[in-house]
Amino acid sequence: MWVPALSQQTLAFVESARPLGASFPIAELKARFAAWVIKGEMQLPSEEEMRKDIARFEKDLEVRYVGAVGYSNRVDYLPHLDELAGQVGCKPNLVRYLLFDPVLFWHLMFGPGVSYQYRLDGPHTWPGARKAILTVEDRTRQPFGALKTTTKTSKEISICSINIWFMWVLIFFLMTGLSYAVACAF
Structure with a gap:
């Protein structure tokens, strides 16, 4: 360049x-x-x-x-x-999203690689980047008429975020307990 x-x-x-x-x-x-x-x-x-x-x-x-x-x-x-x-x-901080916004983390890791992710952090952020990332599949399917768009409201997205966050906490405690049990066995 x-x-x-x-x-x-x-x-x-x-x-x-x-x-x-x-x-x-x-x-x-x-x-x-x-x-x-x-x-x-x-x-x-x-x-x-x-x-x-x-x-x-x-x-x-x-x-x-x-x-x-x-x-x-x-x-x-x-x-x-x-x-x-x-x-x-402007590279997204994946650890922060894993801990505080697991729904967005999931879309960043396993969804399509869209350029909006480079507007989440750093200079020239875009307030609509998160929503654009979460709804990219709806916008992709809509022109083909395959599925009706089911854009979630911010309340539904935040409830889903809380549920996924609790799932990560549960996995953390299960893994910690399993590690402790293995360590005690030896």
């Missing part, structure tokens, strides 16, 4: 990757990243660190695509988005 040799980083190649997935979410996150760097709100690593990272990336591609031609800019969709989001500071 960046040219390491430039003394002033004012040139970014936003849509230079060929993802194994959607390209617009990657371009959007890269544009956010580039805007922060150009505005001076974020510093890039040194030229040497950037060159090391490029060399590591190229080596990974050589190992993955042995003998293939044209894979110099191939990226995996979600891992690439996670890496960019980590640099921008």
